[in-house]
Amino acid sequence: MFALLDANNFYVSCEKCFQPALRDKPVVVLSANDGCAIARSEEAKALGIKMGEPYFKFKHLELTHGLVTRSACFPLYADLSSRLMSIASGMGCDVEQYSIDEQFIDLSGVREITRRAWVIRDRIHRGLGIACGVGIGPTKTLAKFANHIAKASERRPGSYPARLQRVCNLAELSPQELAAALEATPVGEIWGVGPRISAQLYDAGILNALQLSKLDLGTVRRHWSVVMERTVRELNGEPCLTLESQPEPKQMIACTRSFGSPVSELDPLIEAVSDFASRAAQKLRLQGSVAGQIQVFAHTSRFRPPPHFHRSIVVPLIRPTADTGLIVASAVHGIKRIYREGFELKKAGVILMDLNDKADLQHELDLGDEICDRGSLFAAVDKLNQRYGRGTVHIGSTGLQTNRAPWQQRQDQRSPRYSTVLAEIPEVKC
DNA sequence: TCTGGGGTCCTAGGACCC
DNA sequence: TCTGGGGTCCTAGGACCC
Numbered sequence: 478m479f480a481l482l483d484a485n486n487f488y489v490s491c492e493k494c495f496q497p498a499l500r501d502k503p504v505v506v507l508s509a510n511d512g513c514a515i516a517r518s519e520e521a522k523a524l525g526i527k528m529g530e531p532y533f534k535f536k537h538l539e540l541t542h543g544l545v546t547r548s549a550c551f552p553l554y555a556d557l558s559s560r561l562m563s564i565a566s567g568m569g570c571d572v573e574q575y576s577i578d579e580q581f582i583d584l585s586g587v588r589e590i591t592r593r594a595w596v597i598r599d600r601i602h603r604g605l606g607i608a609c610g611v612g613i614g615p616t617k618t619l620a621k622f623a624n625h626i627a628k629a630s631e632r633r634p635g636s637y638p639a640r641l642q643r644v645c646n647l648a649e650l651s652p653q654e655l656a657a658a659l660e661a662t663p664v665g666e667i668w669g670v671g672p673r674i675s676a677q678l679y680d681a682g683i684l685n686a687l688q689l690s691k692l693d694l695g696t697v698r699r700h701w702s703v704v705m706e707r708t709v710r711e712l713n714g715e716p717c718l719t720l721e722s723q724p725e726p727k728q729m730i731a732c733t734r735s736f737g738s739p740v741s742e743l744d745p746l747i748e749a750v751s752d753f754a755s756r757a758a759q760k761l762r763l764q765g766s767v768a769g770q771i772q773v774f775a776h777t778s779r780f781r782p783p784p785h786f787h788r789s790i791v792v793p794l795i796r797p798t799a800d801t802g803l804i805v806a807s808a809v810h811g812i813k814r815i816y817r818e819g820f821e822l823k824k825a826g827v828i829l830m831d832l833n834d835k836a837d838l839q840h841e842l843d844l845g846d847e848i849c850d851r852g853s854l855f856a857a858v859d860k861l862n863q864r865y866g867r868g869t870v871h872i873g874s875t876g877l878q879t880n881r882a883p884w885q886q887r888q889d890q891r892s893p894r895y896s897t898v899l900a901e902i903p904e905v906k907c
Numbered sequence: 908t909c910t911g912g913g914g915t916c917c918t919a920g921g922a923c924c925c
Numbered sequence: 926t927c928t929g930g931g932g933t934c935c936t937a938g939g940a941c942c943c
Contacts (some may be wrong), residue, residue, distance in 0.1 A: 509908090512909080514911095515912090532910080575942090575943085702916090704941080730913090730914095733912065777911090
């Protein structure tokens with residue numbers, strides 16, 4: 478069994494936690510530059526404010542309906558998140574932090590599950606002043622579904638049986654009740670079914686989760702993918718997703734921002750990109766990784782009339798590194814290559830890619846020093862070719878031959894990065 | 908005037924190998 | 926006359942998540 482615990486309107490709850498006077502008021506937390514809504518209190522939702530809605534579209538509600546807006550303060554939310562996670566982990570034996578405000582909990586061996594969920598929920602509410610919903614089910618997807626019921630039945634009384642409010646354990650439902658709950662749930666509410674697939678399902682006459690759960694697996698796989706097939710299996714109680722308590726190192730690290738006001742000149746753009754690169758490098762070191770490539774992009778607002786500009790470039794780093802200086806220099810090199818005058822740029826960013834564990838890399842460098850006889854030479858060559866692709870290194874008449882350091886050749890057997898990628902400048906879309 | 912930021916996974920198709 | 930086929934790797938793009 479899995480539980481999914483998730484905080485209600487988390488960012489808003491954090492703000493209310495520090496300003497109790499905001500309780501019962503419509504509150505919205507805004508993204509960077511106060512661009513759009515990223516969290517809404519129940520009262521704000523009742524005013525019709527949508528997730529991601531631009532601020533200027535609902536700003537008038539501050540005057541007419543007493544709407545309170547707050548600029549996001551992520552360090553505060555991160556701090557409250559870690560406290561919340563710590564309390565929540567008392568519910569089971571193993572946990573997976575799924576997002577800043579959600580935790581999956583493995584309930585193996587846990588007795589009196591529902592009562593325990595209530596205890597933990599109350600503990601969080603008393604300790605942090607943050608309300609949570611808990612969903613419990615035999616698969617992660619069903620735990621998510623149960624969590625949806627826990628929250629929806631509280632927000633919209635009558636949508637599901639009232640006893641499922643706040644804490645919903647599917648094990649306590651009869652098969653008929655479970656079927657009725659699935660039938661009352663639009664497909665788009667199911668975890669893994671986004672707007673696109675939801676629309677396709679609607680077109681096919683699949684409107685609710687019960688219908689989705691009864692689809693033929695082969696058909697689902699053919700029409701969509703194995704991801705959807707897993708969702709359907711999980712809806713039927715067959716676990717396909719496991720608890721991932723040890724987070725894998727990230728495969729990419731990004732730092733991207735919208736500009737408060739458009740940027741047209743190269744100098745401020747370089748300044749911004751340098752800052753993004755430096756922050757990304759910091760995150761990279763925190764993870765103990767090094768990056769092999771860096772992608773830099775800049776674009777105009779897609780909401781504004783032409784001329785539009787949308788370009789990116791991949792710059793190979795001279796060697797895999799987490800060095801801020803090298804990463805910033807490469808990012809600046811990249812942005813200079815793609816920059817063109819005459820555009821009102823609204824957003825730019827830096828993405829570090831081709832990440833490797835720093836310790837692993839060091840081991841391979843050490844391996845090079847240890848080569849002292851032909852046997853170990855071949856072993857090393859095999860190992861490098863196995864890891865980075867056939868032909869990365871081969872033995873020449875005078876010993877080891879390679880055009881570049883082996884780790885730089887990982888993906889470029891057929892698309893050399895230096896000769897082509899740098900030369901390819903994407904077209905400007907006008 | 909004003910529209911977020913940071914991720915993951917899967918698939919199709921091209922290129923290449925033998 | 927008749928011009929293979931299976932496997933792998935890589936990338937771009939699409940879809941999803943919070």
